[in-house]
Amino acid sequence: MENIVIIDCGSQFTQLIARRVRELHIHSVVLSWDAPRSRIAELAPLGVIVSGGPDSVNEPGAIAVDRGLFDLGVPILGICYGMQLMTKVRGGTVASGERPEYGVTPIERRGESALFKDLADNLEVLMSHGDRVAAVPPGFRVTAETAHGVIAAMEDEEGRCFGLQFHPEVVHTQQGTRILRQFLFEVCGCRGDWNLGDWIEDAVADIRERVGDGRVVCGLSGGVDSSVAAALVHRAIGPQLECIFVDHGLMRLNEACQVMDSYNGLGLSVRHVDASELFLGKLAGVTDPEKKRRIIGGLFIEVFDAEAAKVGRVDWLLQGTIYPDVIESGSKKGSVLIKSHHNVGGLPEKMKLRLLEPLRDLFKDEVRELGRLIGVPDAIVNRQPFPGPGLAVRCLGEITRPRLDTLRAADAIFREELQRAGLYEKIWQSFCVLLPVRTVGVMGDGRTYNEVLALRAVNSQDAMTADWVRIPPEVLDVTARRICNEVRGINRVVLDVTSKPPATIEWE
Known part of the structure; x- marks a missing residue:
């Protein structure tokens, strides 16, 4: 299986890069910025992408990658912070920008480049940077600039290392997917023969190995994420999974009954627990949104501990955490907290159950596709996203x-x-x-x-x-x-x- 390794430098868009790669049917693996060269080499990648990030490469203690990365002999694409990091490592100069650029910005090509092959000379791209590349490294040339003379793209003369100051992975960048495609197929030589079905086989095998003969309890909400997670784990371990629907009193009109009805055809063992009085009592008088989420997350675990004790030995808590939940909660080193999610931000430091989160590297549309592939009913798969804390985060002020x-x-x-x-x-x-x-x-x-x-x-x-x-x-x-x-x-x-x-x- 062909791999593209993505080095995560703390960008909010890191997993979006991984998703864009997967959309092109190429398997992507996200590794932390501090992954050693040996770990990257184990995966035998056809190429490496270094993500953006919130730091400045000139700050003491800033995120840095193993310099051996550039000795792997595979093409490397640095995006935003990744481009600045490449510049510094290879002997160029990065300076604080006199004119920071945030938002859609026009750029103009300079000369030929494999990344911009057959594209227009002028493109609008999404910039999000304060620092800028003041001088490209020896052996590199500029391939695009902004109207203010900021270097927007560069590459080495051998055509193996590329830098983009903008974000090709976001929809705001014109021809962004085309640029990534040309890096992956024309430069790295990828074939594009990977699919989500392959991921399912690997995930099922991983779940079986991790869980062993343990028992898993899952909180079902009726939403896409928890339902697909439960169906996937049920495929892997069958009756070792026990599902619990915790009615926290924060669902939409008549939704509790609809949720229970929707699981009739999935073959899951589901218990209904009405804990609405407990949740609403603990939330009384609370107006701070982060406190709401943490109360709900903490109570959620308490209820599960109590219910798990009633059904016998339980070792794992299954949650339908997906990647946007993780990145917004600042769970990755280097990422910035936007808000904590009940799936990842409200858990106590010492929890009786181990966490099982098989979907945490997937996006919502991938989860929907996964659900269809494993037979989850359309009524669930096509449901609009609904937050774990329910109406608590839509009823502002006191609940x-x-x-x-x-x-x-x-x-x-x-x-x-x-x-x-x-x-x-x-x-x-x-x-x-x-x-x-x-x-x-x-x-x-x-x-x-x-x-x-x-x-x-x-x-x-x-x-x-x-x-x-x-x-x-x-x-x-x-x-x-x-x-x-x-x-x-x-x-x-x-x-x-x-x-x-x-x-x-x-x-x-």
Whole structure:
């Protein structure tokens, strides 16, 4: 099997690079920046990509790679920080940028390059850097610059080492996938014959080896991630898996019943635990979003410990953690915390069960494809993403049962109107957010002073970036009128028109 090794220097986009490589049917392996040359060589990669990162290469203690990386004799592509690191290691100069560049920036080609073969002379790319390459290393030449003279791309004369100051892996970069494709196929000589089916075989074998004769307990939420994780592990170890559906009282309207009904055909052993009073009691008066998530994560483990004791010996806790959860939680060395996820950010330091997270290197669309391949019903596979903490991160401010009921009623109307318009299944994620803000309104002849509801709908491929959905005005109109007329406690509806970045998809 042909491999491409990706050296992770702490970028939020590292796994997105890996995903782009997989989309081209090439197996990718992500290694930490401190992986020794010997570990990289073991994988016999056809090429290496060094990711971006939040550091400056000139800072004391900055992330650095094994210098032996450049003696492997395979093509190397440095992206953003990776390009600056390549420059410093190979004898060039990196300086603090007088004009930092963040966002989409036009660049112009300089001469010929294997990466830009048959592409336009001018491209718009996503830049995100403060430092810049002031002088390329000996034996390198500049192949693209910005309008301000910042070096945007370089390569050595032998055509084996390449540097890109921009991010080809994001959708904002014109022809970014084409640039990566040309590096992988034209420079590295990849064939592109890997597929997710191969990953399934490896994952099943790995689960069997790790778990052995142990027993695994899984928390099912009805969502794509936990359902696919359970189906995958069930394929590997069968009756050694016991599933528990913890109803934390933070789900959408009638969702608890729908969740239990959806697992009838999967052959999973599922126990329903109503812990809503416990969760809502612990969340009473809590308004800080990080504290909410940690309370939910901690209680989740407590409930599992208690339930596991009832079913006999249990050794592992299975979670449907996927990569966006990990990277946003700052779980990788060098990455920056955006927000903690209940799957990875709320766990106690000392937990009775070992964690099993077979999906933590996959993106949402890959998880959906995996689900289809192993027979998970379409009703689950096509479900919009729903956060582990449920409505706790959509009910801003204090969480109370009446506020949750208000949010559930409004959310049901929004989903109903999107479905009626034929839009629901075309949208990555759509939901309502109840704000702890009151505004004056007029209903009939009376004055009201009620809360504000925000509508949020985004499209995305991987949850790392997202764009807000342009919902037709007539759909927004009927949705807002119905919510104000049918849901007590809301007198104003607003639309969130912020993409990710700069915002996250969820508000908390």
